[in-house]
Amino acid sequence: MIRFLARRLAFLLLSLAGLVVLTFVISHVAPADPATLAAGPDATAGMIAAIRHQYGLDRPLPVQFLLYVEALARLDLGHSVATGHAVAADLAVYLPATLELVLLAMGFAVVAGVALGIFAAIRRGGIADHAARILAVSGIAVPAFWIALILQLLFSVHWRLLPIGGQLPVAVAPPRPLTGMVILDALLRGRPAVATTALVHALLPAFVLALPCLASILRITRQEMIEVLAAHYVRTARAQGVAPLRVVTRLALRNAMVPILAMIGLRFGFMLGTTVLVETVFDWPGLGLYAVTSATSADFAPVMGATLAIGVLFMLATLAVDVLYALADPRLRVS
Amino acid sequence: MRRRTLLAATTASGALAATRANAFVTQGKRRTLVFSGGQPVPVLDPHVKYDYSTRMMQQSLYDALLKYVGNPPRIIPWLARSWDVSKDGLTYTFHLVENAKFHNGDPLDAEAVRFSFERGLKLDKGVAWMLKAHLDPSQIKAVDAHTVSMTLKQPFPGFLSFVPWWFIVNPKQVMAEAKNGDDGQAFLTAHEAGSGPFRINRWDPQAAMVLDAVPDYWRGWEEGAANRPAGVIFQVIREPAPRREALLHGSVDMITDMSPDDYDALAKMPGIRVTDDAGMTPFTVMFNCAWGPTADVNLRRAIAFAMDYEALIAIENGHARLLDSPFPPALEGHIAVPGMPRKNLARAKQFLARTKYAKGGLTLDYLYVAGLEVERQVGLTILASLKPLGIKVNVQGVPWPTVMARGAKAEGGPAMIGVYVTPVSTDPDVVASQYAASAAGSYWGMHHLADPTLDRMIAAARVELDHAKRMAMYAEIQKRIVALQPAIFGMLENRRWAMKSDVEGFVFSPVRLTGEVDFYPMWIKA
Numbered sequence: 001m002i003r004f005l006a007r008r009l010a011f012l013l014l015s016l017a018g019l020v021v022l023t024f025v026i027s028h029v030a031p032a033d034p035a036t037l038a039a040g041p042d043a044t045a046g047m048i049a050a051i052r053h054q055y056g057l058d059r060p061l062p063v064q065f066l067l068y069v070e071a072l073a074r075l076d077l078g079h080s081v082a083t084g085h086a087v088a089a090d091l092a093v094y095l096p097a098t099l100e101l102v103l104l105a106m107g108f109a110v111v112a113g114v115a116l117g118i119f120a121a122i123r124r125g126g127i128a129d130h131a132a133r134i135l136a137v138s139g140i141a142v143p144a145f146w147i148a149l150i151l152q153l154l155f156s157v158h159w160r161l162l163p164i165g166g167q168l169p170v171a172v173a174p175p176r177p178l179t180g181m182v183i184l185d186a187l188l189r190g191r192p193a194v195a196t197t198a199l200v201h202a203l204l205p206a207f208v209l210a211l212p213c214l215a216s217i218l219r220i221t222r223q224e225m226i227e228v229l230a231a232h233y234v235r236t237a238r239a240q241g242v243a244p245l246r247v248v249t250r251l252a253l254r255n256a257m258v259p260i261l262a263m264i265g266l267r268f269g270f271m272l273g274t275t276v277l278v279e280t281v282f283d284w285p286g287l288g289l290y291a292v293t294s295a296t297s298a299d300f301a302p303v304m305g306a307t308l309a310i311g312v313l314f315m316l317a318t319l320a321v322d323v324l325y326a327l328a329d330p331r332l333r334v335s
Numbered sequence: 336m337r338r339r340t341l342l343a344a345t346t347a348s349g350a351l352a353a354t355r356a357n358a359f360v361t362q363g364k365r366r367t368l369v370f371s372g373g374q375p376v377p378v379l380d381p382h383v384k385y386d387y388s389t390r391m392m393q394q395s396l397y398d399a400l401l402k403y404v405g406n407p408p409r410i411i412p413w414l415a416r417s418w419d420v421s422k423d424g425l426t427y428t429f430h431l432v433e434n435a436k437f438h439n440g441d442p443l444d445a446e447a448v449r450f451s452f453e454r455g456l457k458l459d460k461g462v463a464w465m466l467k468a469h470l471d472p473s474q475i476k477a478v479d480a481h482t483v484s485m486t487l488k489q490p491f492p493g494f495l496s497f498v499p500w501w502f503i504v505n506p507k508q509v510m511a512e513a514k515n516g517d518d519g520q521a522f523l524t525a526h527e528a529g530s531g532p533f534r535i536n537r538w539d540p541q542a543a544m545v546l547d548a549v550p551d552y553w554r555g556w557e558e559g560a561a562n563r564p565a566g567v568i569f570q571v572i573r574e575p576a577p578r579r580e581a582l583l584h585g586s587v588d589m590i591t592d593m594s595p596d597d598y599d600a601l602a603k604m605p606g607i608r609v610t611d612d613a614g615m616t617p618f619t620v621m622f623n624c625a626w627g628p629t630a631d632v633n634l635r636r637a638i639a640f641a642m643d644y645e646a647l648i649a650i651e652n653g654h655a656r657l658l659d660s661p662f663p664p665a666l667e668g669h670i671a672v673p674g675m676p677r678k679n680l681a682r683a684k685q686f687l688a689r690t691k692y693a694k695g696g697l698t699l700d701y702l703y704v705a706g707l708e709v710e711r712q713v714g715l716t717i718l719a720s721l722k723p724l725g726i727k728v729n730v731q732g733v734p735w736p737t738v739m740a741r742g743a744k745a746e747g748g749p750a751m752i753g754v755y756v757t758p759v760s761t762d763p764d765v766v767a768s769q770y771a772a773s774a775a776g777s778y779w780g781m782h783h784l785a786d787p788t789l790d791r792m793i794a795a796a797r798v799e800l801d802h803a804k805r806m807a808m809y810a811e812i813q814k815r816i817v818a819l820q821p822a823i824f825g826m827l828e829n830r831r832w833a834m835k836s837d838v839e840g841f842v843f844s845p846v847r848l849t850g851e852v853d854f855y856p857m858w859i860k861a
Contacts (some may be wrong), residue, residue: 032736041778
């Protein structure tokens, strides 16, 4: 197991190095000058040059890269040219908002996806199964931004049931940060009304974020459950009179869980990427919105910081799944 | 169990109802004005950055020596109750009001003014460009507690027109928070040290800025203490559709950054008022005057005469007027330039015949900021307008940073770029200097025009102290610019805001940036 972990960690570090190179190159080959944008339209050439110098943008690209890597080793993600803020400090503010949304979405996707998948497998060929399969296909096929706009139109504009965006109504002061997650902080600070309001604000974005993940989990759960439920040992258990619920939950689901876990890990990463779209549509002040705002002003350091943060979380999720996978299936450790 | 379910359902429905309610924001009996736009406010430091949303907040938190008000814009005394100018036009002496104080109670004195101007010049960011060529920090003197003098390097009659954007910060507060020689930049990014009518309650750069009114504001409240709002909230809603809905739902009192169609639709809604005033932001299509086919002035003239100008007004649903000069009418010295190009295909062909493209057969790039619908439609108008000349147009929408990057260099740059230009002052030099060779490569100077005669005219007019003579010089400058045709001088969009009908005190002033509002005189009718 230790060798397995070491191998995975080495691979993770290699991937991280690749990600650093890739984000740096993509950010810097873009035909844009962050100093000009940050200085504003009226700035003189001297003012722009001063900003360029202050942020080292006047140095050769390889030197900029080496300095970036050196700073990265000190966990210094640089400063935004547009705002002067330290990127690491910005991430500390925006990452929890994204995590809160992702965790809500993931929780919903896992519970609903697994439950619907089991139900569809048990009722294979029935109306429920067909409905589940339609949901599974459309959940993956329909773009997140489109479904977000449609749901906004229905729930917020026509029916006026849910807020159109934001994390809280503008007049409601958020709780003093403990974790940075508003719902959790509101509960910890003893403000349940604020927590409820924040939860209501999170419903639409979390649902949109959850949908593709839910669809994938539903599909794989259904598929695995159908296979496992047809296995000899399940048939034997049924013949021995084991209760149907116990057969499904303890016997079938447990054995079907390994690929489902892998899918959850994979989808967690995708979900982090989708936040860029969802947070923009719903004005959710998280990492995705931060990345988009920075990208529109060609602000390299925040874009690279946000990409790295999402990349690292993705890798950690994949590592966690690999470990769980290995724990569940000893053959993987050997191979 | 049933009771618990009922409780949960009640809580949830209560939260939903709270979300749905058209409840305006109140503090006691006072209402808070909620304004929404699409652009966040990432930096508050008044000497580091300004754009419409940022300056709207800065103007609320800080005061300046002078202030722009009304339409046409006038400069009125503010922190300076009066001022004198020496006969040689070099020394400006400001006499300060004696009751001004910062939010923390410190008196606002001459030293604070000196410190603020010195800081702005030293940081060399944001507002610095306005005065750095004319004012040396060592020439700013606090004569006594309530008198400040500034001696310019050379006469500059436009000096006062920039002073309203130099906000005064509290030196004690700023220097107490300064770190690593940053002159308090890190502190003032997220905090304020001002004396303005509002102070910060809460600031989330991505979402909202909540300001509380200062009840004992040194200048008092023009609408009367009873009408004074509890505060102002600037809410960032990036997409226009949710912003419009927020206004219609009643959760927001006033919005900006909408399309002409949206404003027209909102104007028909009950309880909504839409303003419609001539702005000061010319929309021009800049030519690349230094490289490629448009380096030939005859081709530029040909295109200018082929342009369908009336289509520009139609794009704005009629809420615009054609430019009759490179200067917007609100600028001092503006004249309607005789012979301003209007659609005239015969003349266009005459000019084209003087180029090596007499029969057309060339393709020109038109670049615009992707997502700006008006700019895209202008591109399509150019495309249709130039067809009779045999000129094809490649209309390209690209992100804003790419527009800036591609326009910065003449060589290899696009032939045409759609540009909105808002002058920050009413002095004619602010627009004239955009056509000087020294502007080449900047946002304003993406035309890369280099005309030594024009440069000389601009330099001479800048320092001329005789007002009448100076205005006559600017009349000639406008004619010269039009003759050089560095741009298609398009239109002047009307400035529009949509607000609930109970919003009072809104005063339009075209010198403010597009979308920018002065919150100080505003309140909500009870």
